[in-house]
Amino acid sequence: MTQLITFIKKEFHHVLRDRKTLLILFGMPVVQILIFGFALTNEVKNSKIVVVDHAHDEVSTEIISKIEASRYFEIESFVDGPLGIEGAFQEGHAKAAIVFPANFARDLQHQNSAQVQIIADATDPNNATALTNYLSSIIQDYQSAMNKSAVFPYRIIPETKMLYNPQLKGAPNFVPGVMAMVLMLVCVMMTAISIVKEKETGTMEVLLVSPFRPALVILSKAIPYLLLSLVNVGSILLLSVFVLDLPVNGSLLLLLAESTLFIITCLTLGIFISIKTDSQQTAMLISLMGMLLPTVLFSGFMFPIENMPIPLQVISNIVPAKWYYLIVKDIMIKGLGFEAIWKETLILVGITLFLFFISLKSFKIRLA
Amino acid sequence: MNDLSNRAISIKADLLTKRYGDFIAADALSFEVYKGEIFGFLGANGAGKTTAMRMLCGLSLPSSGSATIAGFDIYRETEKIKKNIGYMSQKFSLYEDLTVLENIRFYGGIYGLSDGAIKEKSEAIIARLGLQSEADKLVSALPLGWKQKLAFSVAILHQPHIVFLDEPTGGVDPVTRRQFWDLIYEAAEEGVTVFVTTHYMDEAEYCNRISIMVDGRIEALDTPHNLKQQFQADSMDDVFYKLARQAKRVDL
Numbered sequence: 001m002t003q004l005i006t007f008i009k010k011e012f013h014h015v016l017r018d019r020k021t022l023l024i025l026f027g028m029p030v031v032q033i034l035i036f037g038f039a040l041t042n043e044v045k046n047s048k049i050v051v052v053d054h055a056h057d058e059v060s061t062e063i064i065s066k067i068e069a070s071r072y073f074e075i076e077s078f079v080d081g082p083l084g085i086e087g088a089f090q091e092g093h094a095k096a097a098i099v100f101p102a103n104f105a106r107d108l109q110h111q112n113s114a115q116v117q118i119i120a121d122a123t124d125p126n127n128a129t130a131l132t133n134y135l136s137s138i139i140q141d142y143q144s145a146m147n148k149s150a151v152f153p154y155r156i157i158p159e160t161k162m163l164y165n166p167q168l169k170g171a172p173n174f175v176p177g178v179m180a181m182v183l184m185l186v187c188v189m190m191t192a193i194s195i196v197k198e199k200e201t202g203t204m205e206v207l208l209v210s211p212f213r214p215a216l217v218i219l220s221k222a223i224p225y226l227l228l229s230l231v232n233v234g235s236i237l238l239l240s241v242f243v244l245d246l247p248v249n250g251s252l253l254l255l256l257a258e259s260t261l262f263i264i265t266c267l268t269l270g271i272f273i274s275i276k277t278d279s280q281q282t283a284m285l286i287s288l289m290g291m292l293l294p295t296v297l298f299s300g301f302m303f304p305i306e307n308m309p310i311p312l313q314v315i316s317n318i319v320p321a322k323w324y325y326l327i328v329k330d331i332m333i334k335g336l337g338f339e340a341i342w343k344e345t346l347i348l349v350g351i352t353l354f355l356f357f358i359s360l361k362s363f364k365i366r367l368a
Numbered sequence: 369m370n371d372l373s374n375r376a377i378s379i380k381a382d383l384l385t386k387r388y389g390d391f392i393a394a395d396a397l398s399f400e401v402y403k404g405e406i407f408g409f410l411g412a413n414g415a416g417k418t419t420a421m422r423m424l425c426g427l428s429l430p431s432s433g434s435a436t437i438a439g440f441d442i443y444r445e446t447e448k449i450k451k452n453i454g455y456m457s458q459k460f461s462l463y464e465d466l467t468v469l470e471n472i473r474f475y476g477g478i479y480g481l482s483d484g485a486i487k488e489k490s491e492a493i494i495a496r497l498g499l500q501s502e503a504d505k506l507v508s509a510l511p512l513g514w515k516q517k518l519a520f521s522v523a524i525l526h527q528p529h530i531v532f533l534d535e536p537t538g539g540v541d542p543v544t545r546r547q548f549w550d551l552i553y554e555a556a557e558e559g560v561t562v563f564v565t566t567h568y569m570d571e572a573e574y575c576n577r578i579s580i581m582v583d584g585r586i587e588a589l590d591t592p593h594n595l596k597q598q599f600q601a602d603s604m605d606d607v608f609y610k611l612a613r614q615a616k617r618v619d620l
Contacts, residue, residue, distance in 0.1 A: 006477030010466065017465050202459025206523075209425050209455035209532075211447060212478045 003212055007220035014194065015224065025190070029182045029232050033239045036174040044130050048076040049096045050088045055104035063116075063142055067098070072134050089121045096120040096131040164333050175240045176328035177301025180321040182236065183229055183259070184295045187266030188273065189287035191225050195274035196283040214363065222267045229263045230256070249335030258331065258341070261348055262324040268355040269320070275362050295321040323348050375402040377436075378530050378561035379424065384433035386419050393419040395584040396433065401563060403529070406556050408575030409565040412612045415581040417565045418458070418534060424563070425455055425532055438529040451479070454523035454531035454560075458538065462519050464508035468499055471507055472522060479526035493521045513544030517551060524555055531555065533564040537571065549574050569604040580608060582615050 015021055049067070053060050067073050076094045079085060088094040099117040101107075107114040118135050120128035164172065195218070198204040207217055233256065240246040248255060269291065277283045296302055298316035305316050316322050323344040330336040330344075338345075379401035386394040394416045401407045411417045422428040424437060426446045435442045438452040455461075462471045469490055476486035494503050497517055507515060516536060524531050533552075537545045549571065556562050564575070572578050572592060579589040588595055588611060592604055601607045 003478055003480060006474060010463070010470070010474050013466055013470065014463075201464075202457045202461055203463060205427060205457045205459075206455055206461040206475075207478070208427055209450060209453065210475075210478050211450040211480065 004216060004220055007212070007216070008223055011194070011220065011224040015228065021190070025186060025228055026232070026235070028185065029178070029236050030239065032178045032182060033175070033236055033244070036178055037239075037244050044072045044127075044134055046074045047072060047096065047131055048074050048094045049098060049131075049135075050076050050085055050094045051078050052081060052085065052097065052099040053078060054102040055100040057103075057105035059105040059108060059114075060100040063100075063139060064098075066142055067135070067138055070134075070138060085119060094121075095124075095127065096135065098135060172246060172329070172333045174301060175236070175244065175246055176325050176332060177299060179233065179236050179259070179328055180262070180299055180301070180324045181292065181295055182232055183263055183324075184266055184291055184321055185287075186229050186232060187225055187263055188270040188291045189284060190228075191221055191267055191270030192273040192277070192283040192287050193280050194225075195221050195271065196277055196280050199274075199278060200280055215360075218271055218363070222264075222271065225267060225270075226260070226263055229266075230260065233259045233263075246332075248332050250331035250337065254338060255328065255331045258324070258327045258345065258348075261345065261352070262320065262327075265320045265324075265348055265352040265355070268352055268359060272355050272359040272362075275359055294319045298322055299325040301325055318351070320348060320351050323351075375404065377401070378403045378405070379407075379435070379437055379563065381420075381424070381435040382433055384420070384423060384435050385431050386416075386423060386428065387431040392584050394423065394430075397586055399579060399586060399589055401530075401561055403561055404556050404559045405577065406552060406562040406564065406575045408572050408578035409563060409581070410567075410572055410578055410608060411565075411581030412615055415612075415615070416584040417581055419584075420581070421532055421534055421563070421565060425453060426450060451526075452529045454526065454528040456519050456523040456531070456533045456536050458534045460515060460519065462507050462515065462522065465506060467504050467506055468494070468510070468518060469503050471518070472525065475522045475525055481526060489525055493518070493525070497521065513540050513547070516540055516544070517548055520548065520551055520555075524560060528560065530561040530563060533562065535565055535567060537566065537568065545571070569608055572604045572608070578604075580611050582611050587611050587614075 015025065051064055051067075053064065064075070068075050076088065077084075079088065079097075085094075085097040085099075088097070097119040099119065101115060101117075104114050104116070116139060118132050120132050122128040195204075198207065204217075208214060237248065237252075237255075241248065270287070273283055273286050273290075277286060294315075298305065298312070298319040299321040300316070305313055305322070308316070327341045327344045327348075330341050334340075377400050379399075381397050381399050384394060384397040385392065397420055409417050409421065419428070423430045423442070424435060426442060426449055430442070437449045440448045440452070442449065463474070466474065472490045472493060473486055476489060481489070490503075494500055497514065499514070499518070502510060502514075507518070510518070520531075520533070520536060523533075537548055540548065545568070552562055552564070552574075564571075566572065575592065577589065577591050578595065579586045580595075581587065588598070588607070590598065595607050596602070596604065599607045599610050601610065
């Protein structure tokens with residue numbers, strides 16, 4: 001036991017003395033949360049649009065002021081026609097345009113219908129769809145407010161409700177994703193590198209000759225990173241609650257317990273990589289290319305898994321981050337309890353045990 | 369020193385062999401090393417020195433043959449062997465980002481020494497090596513010669529029966545090498561058996577007995593004096609050259 005503590009102390013010395021490691025360890029989560037939180041958002045907020053108003057009547061003015069009043073749009077300028085719109089799009093001043101034809105209000109009153117055109121810059125299709133949807137819904141709102149008294153013979157009114165995330169904020173989606181990514185990076189890469197480093201410098205041999213058991217070497221490498229990763233989970237949660245206004249809806253204890261499980265999965269993965277590689281560079285490359293990429297691609301937080309071809313959907317099942325991402329979303333955003341996530345938990349436990357046993361096996365073979 | 373054969377046996381190897389498929393890295397090695405002896409293990413690169421040493425240290429399992437280290441069997445009593453040997457690898461075996469004292473404390477802790485013993489040992493090592501003003505500096509700041517001397521002192525920190533040194537003086541200047549050998553002599557006088565591989569023939573002269581490996585086999589084993597007579601050579605260099613010339617394996 002004292003041997004173990006001696007070793008763990010040594011590991012902390014390594015980590016705390018290496019500025020680069022420290023920076024990656026504690027800087028990365030903060031930077032990622034902030035980048036994803038404020039820069040890489042796909043929410044529509046203060047999008048600039050141009051307006052072509054040939055009507056200049058009370059209805060068009062009212063709709064324009066409603067658009068301007070919403071926090072989604074900002075009116076960049078009023079232009080005269082197609083040329084003005086294209087110019088604004090080409091120079092990147094605006095992402096969408098709305099066109100009111102002449103006699104807009106009169107058509108509406110006399111023919112009971114009027115047309116309004118919405119044009120969007122679809123170089124970014126997702127953004128374009130979002131903008132047109134928001135614009136149409138503003139017009140629809142206006143219309144239904146206007147028609148409150150009117151009675152229509154038949155009408156289907158779809159009532160949409162965005163559950164768990166009514167404001168369609170990006171944070172609920174990416175915070176769990178960033179957590180999975182950061183833990184994956186810290187645990188897999190850092191442990192793999194720190195074990196391989198001992199192999200590279202030759203200290204591993206000295207340790208193996210000593211009475212200190214090989215399994216304990218691995219354990220004492222894992223424990224410091226487990227603790228440091230929990231600190232990371234803490235800092236990500238604090239940032240998301242206090243900076244991004246994203247509360248933890250479910251049980252915090254359950255969330256921490258599941259995070260610990262995922263950290264252990266990552267640690268065994270890191271240990272497995274370190275057993276199979278002999279240089280720090282290889283270990284880093286494998287951790288980055290082999291772990292980070294699948295985490296980003298297959299966890300579902302950037303690209304929806306349901307839309308992928310079947311073979312990729314199948315592959316996504318062996319990516320531990322996918323399951324953790326689902327778990328965190330369920331606990332944090334939906335506020336569900338263990339009964340909702342026992343299946344995912346079981347899968348993570350299974351992956352961990354599997355990695356643990358093949359690591360143990362290859363570690364023994366290496367010693368012989 | 370002449371009466372080595374009356375002393376207790378520290379290492380006894382009997383037909384120790386290591387095969388990798390068809391390749392025989394170490395071929396039926398048999399030898400005895402006595403307590404307090406400095407035993408030089410020579411051979412060209414790829415002759416099988418490191419393989420032999422790794423088997424004796426318990427880092428690698430022999431394919432056949434047997435050996436005892438400090439009286440313990442290398443198959444069944446590896447844990448006991450580990451407590452009784454020290455090891456200094458070819459690569460530098462201390463942590464560069466720990467201080468001198470932290471390194472000593474770490475290895476003392478790994479070998480299960482008590483805090484009192486570690487403190488006492490640290491002071492002794494630092495006094496012996498004259499590292500008083502460097503004790504709290506990072507090891508990376510020390511010159512190579514000092515690092516090697518420190519690594520040796522750490523390898524015998526737990527007072528092992530035997531210490532294995534794998535090319536301990538690689539890249540070290542002659543003066544420091546001489547000082548390093550002073551440390552080895554001191555350890556041997558205290559009864560530590562020293563098993564050392566080296567490339568330097570002047571160092572071979574410092575050993576009590578030497579074995580020379582060629583192509584995985586021990587081709588010669590005696591005192592430097594007897595070997596020179598046997599091969600009618602003026603120096604160990606000549607002896608080594610005459611033997612190594614027969615080698616069929618090229619540098620691996």
